[in-house]
Amino acid sequence: MVEVDSVLAExxxxxxxxxxxxxxPAGRGAVELRRLTKRYGEETVxxxxxxxxxxxxxxxxxxxxxxxKTTTLMMVAGFVRPxxxxxxxxxxxxxxxxxxxxxxxxxxQNYALFPxxxxxxxxxxxxxxxxxxxAAVGERVRGALDLVRLGRFADRYxxxxxxxxxxxxxxxxAIVFHPPIVLMDEPLGALDKNLRFEMQVEIxxxxxxxxxxxxxxxxxxxxxMSMSDRIAIMNRGRxxxxxxxxxxxxxxxxxxVGRFLGEANLIEGIVAAPLGEIAxxxxxxxQELRAPRGNSRSGARGMLFIRPExxxxxxxxxxxxxxxxxxxxxTVRRCSFLGNILRYAVDxxxxxxxxxxxxxxGAAPLPPGAPVMLRWPVADSLIFPAEG
Amino acid sequence: xxVAAGSRxxxxxxxxxxxxxxxxAAAILVxxxxxxxxxxxxxxxxxxxxxxxxFVAQAxxxxxxxxxxxxxxxxxxxxxxxxxxxxxxxYPIAYYLTTATGFGMRAAVLSIVLPYFTSIIVRTFSWMVLxxxxxxxxxxxxxxxxxxRPLPLMYNRLxxxxxxxxxxxxxxxxxxxxxxxxIDPALLRAAAGLGxxxxxxxxxxxxxLSLPGILSGALIxxxxxxxxxxxxxxMGGQHDIMVAMLIDRELEVAVDWPSAALMSLALLLVTLxxxxxxxxxxxxxxxIGAR
Numbered sequence: 001m002v003e004v005d006s007v008l009a010e011x012x013x014x015x016x017x018x019x020x021x022x023x024x025p026a027g028r029g030a031v032e033l034r035r036l037t038k039r040y041g042e043e044t045v046x047x048x049x050x051x052x053x054x055x056x057x058x059x060x061x062x063x064x065x066x067x068x069k070t071t072t073l074m075m076v077a078g079f080v081r082p083x084x085x086x087x088x089x090x091x092x093x094x095x096x097x098x099x100x101x102x103x104x105x106x107x108x109q110n111y112a113l114f115p116x117x118x119x120x121x122x123x124x125x126x127x128x129x130x131x132x133x134x135a136a137v138g139e140r141v142r143g144a145l146d147l148v149r150l151g152r153f154a155d156r157y158x159x160x161x162x163x164x165x166x167x168x169x170x171x172x173x174a175i176v177f178h179p180p181i182v183l184m185d186e187p188l189g190a191l192d193k194n195l196r197f198e199m200q201v202e203i204x205x206x207x208x209x210x211x212x213x214x215x216x217x218x219x220x221x222x223x224x225m226s227m228s229d230r231i232a233i234m235n236r237g238r239x240x241x242x243x244x245x246x247x248x249x250x251x252x253x254x255x256x257v258g259r260f261l262g263e264a265n266l267i268e269g270i271v272a273a274p275l276g277e278i279a280x281x282x283x284x285x286x287q288e289l290r291a292p293r294g295n296s297r298s299g300a301r302g303m304l305f306i307r308p309e310x311x312x313x314x315x316x317x318x319x320x321x322x323x324x325x326x327x328x329x330x331t332v333r334r335c336s337f338l339g340n341i342l343r344y345a346v347d348x349x350x351x352x353x354x355x356x357x358x359x360x361x362g363a364a365p366l367p368p369g370a371p372v373m374l375r376w377p378v379a380d381s382l383i384f385p386a387e388g
Numbered sequence: 389x390x391v392a393a394g395s396r397x398x399x400x401x402x403x404x405x406x407x408x409x410x411x412x413a414a415a416i417l418v419x420x421x422x423x424x425x426x427x428x429x430x431x432x433x434x435x436x437x438x439x440x441x442x443f444v445a446q447a448x449x450x451x452x453x454x455x456x457x458x459x460x461x462x463x464x465x466x467x468x469x470x471x472x473x474x475x476x477x478x479y480p481i482a483y484y485l486t487t488a489t490g491f492g493m494r495a496a497v498l499s500i501v502l503p504y505f506t507s508i509i510v511r512t513f514s515w516m517v518l519x520x521x522x523x524x525x526x527x528x529x530x531x532x533x534x535x536x537r538p539l540p541l542m543y544n545r546l547x548x549x550x551x552x553x554x555x556x557x558x559x560x561x562x563x564x565x566x567x568x569x570x571i572d573p574a575l576l577r578a579a580a581g582l583g584x585x586x587x588x589x590x591x592x593x594x595x596x597l598s599l600p601g602i603l604s605g606a607l608i609x610x611x612x613x614x615x616x617x618x619x620x621x622x623m624g625g626q627h628d629i630m631v632a633m634l635i636d637r638e639l640e641v642a643v644d645w646p647s648a649a650l651m652s653l654a655l656l657l658v659t660l661x662x663x664x665x666x667x668x669x670x671x672x673x674x675x676i677g678a679r
Contacts, residue, residue: 100583109574114575177583
């Protein structure tokens with residue numbers, strides 16, 4: 001670690017701060033997207049996207065394939081020409097600037113390492129392209145390789161490296177010239193799960209220490225949540241929600257976001273007249289659920305959102321009154337063992353509610369058919385209008 | 389153990405059987421090429437009257453004679469110029485083919501491949517129509533008043549070079565095209581994204597990655613060039629005697645089979661040496677990981 005720290009110290013000016021948005025390297029690296037739009041024929045693949053990314057922020061574009069996240073990134077990189085809107089870097093419109101003059105660091109899907117160059121020359125590429133002298137190139141490349149712990153592999157070719165090592169070379173190549181902004185397009189997509197987690201930590205760590213702005217594209221919600229300062233969730237070319245990971249996870253803007261970010265219960269019913277600041281949803285069984293008042297109209301069909309881990313599950317059918325909690329009775333349909341958690345499917349008048357319990361040592365799972373009571377805080381619930 | 393052995397045995401058998409697919413090609417090669425060749429050499433050398441020492445002396449005299457060495461030098465010099473010309477002309481065409489779509493692509497492919505399917509004699513005579521003293525090129529140039537006398541475009545070195553370059557161009561273009569198609573466009577995009585200008589990207593990424601194609605194409609063209617006969621015979625002048633023409637002359641005019649066989653053998657050896665280079669290079673291509 002000492003070695004790595006000295007390498008980082010060498011990165012000097014950039015390594016000023018460690019907290020996210022505050023660690024602006026001399027205030028450079030702000031990115032603003034203004035009504036950014038891209039159409040392919042009839043289809044609008046990026047639809048009026050707005051986002052303001054602060055210097056030093058780790059910002060993720062998260063969405064399913066075809067949501068427009070990669071196209072958005074490619075417009076920032078300069079490989080795709082926008083049909084509308086603007087991209088501002090530190091306040092300046094970069095529309096007329098070609099990709100090679102934008103000065104962005106880039107990590108590509110599948111790395112795009114040069115097969116005819118060894119690791120050293122791959123990492124040196126951005127510096128040589130900028131006409132750096134030999135000594136400066138050597139020093140900077142060795143620093144970047146030490147940073148990604150590949151110092152010993154300088155003479156190898158990409159074909160002789162493992163997937164994780166290739167990923168590190170791509171990372172070193174992207175940051176070697178200290179770009180204020182780094183773009184990454186699904187950089188961990190090709191790695192297996194354990195390696196992916198390791199690289200997430202490493203990328204986040206390097207980003208924090210160098211204080212660079214990161215624009216990161218992924219379809220993996222856990223990856224986005226664990227690394228990002230803020231996440232923009234995209235669907236069908238639009239940003240459907242933008243916020244901190246906890247915000248978007250706990251208070252999704254719509255059922256799509258709720259489901260995309262993790263397991264979600266969406267219990268259907270008819271929206272009843274609100275009581276003060278509390279919205280109510282009546283289920284087919286006549287049971288009533290409550291949530292903080294949202295934008296749902298009374299009388300319309302609606303869905304109540306609650307995360308499985310927020311729901312308490314207790315044996316027994318008795319339902320003690322509690323004004324701060326939603327309570328449902330049902331029977332256990334199935335219990336799946338997922339290692340750290342037990343996932344129950346509970347039948348509530350024909351509808352299935354998912355409940356996650358920590359797998360505590362010695363706790364016997366409730367058997368199928370057992371009558372249970374479900375309870376969760378009203379404050380953690382949301383009511384959405386029914387889809388379609 | 390039994391499972392492993394059981395799964396391996398059919399795999400080995402399949403491989404053994406796939407070798408049989410080569411049989412027809414091998415039969416053609418052996419009976420229509422190797423056997424006649426060996427037979428030709430044996431017959432001609434067997435017919436030689438005299439001792440082995442006399443034979444060696446005569447062979448040395450022939451292969452070190454001025455006409456043969458001159459022809460060999462001319463052959464290699466022409467082959468070299470043709471190869472370079474074809475490379476310079478073919479590289480941009482091949483690159484265009486990798487990027488073009490639609491009509492431009494179809495037109496370019498057609499104009500490269502169609503001549504490839506046409507007989508060399510037909511193509512050579514076409515050039516003679518164009519380049520002759522009263523050919524199209526000279527007529528047009530004279531009609532426009534650019535020149536007063538017809539330019540000597542044919543029956544000289546220039547005619548040989550033009551004709552051979554044209555005939556061999558498709559080999560170069562198609563070889564280069566295959567190599568260029570294998571270059572991942574993501575690498576060019578990566579280079580631009582990392583700050584490289586178009587020229588720098590070409591110099592450091594595109595050109596090196598197309599190098600195996602250049603070497604393969606150059607060797608194919610060179611190997612074909614040194615055995616060329618029809619085009620130089622029809623379009624060349626007195627000073628453009630290539631080895632193949634010399635061999636033909638020994639057979640047709642002098643009826644000296646041993647000399648023709650010796651010269652053929654020498655030409656074959658040069659070709660084989662070049663082929664070994666070619667084979668090595670295709671290996672190198674795999675080594676650097678180009679697909």
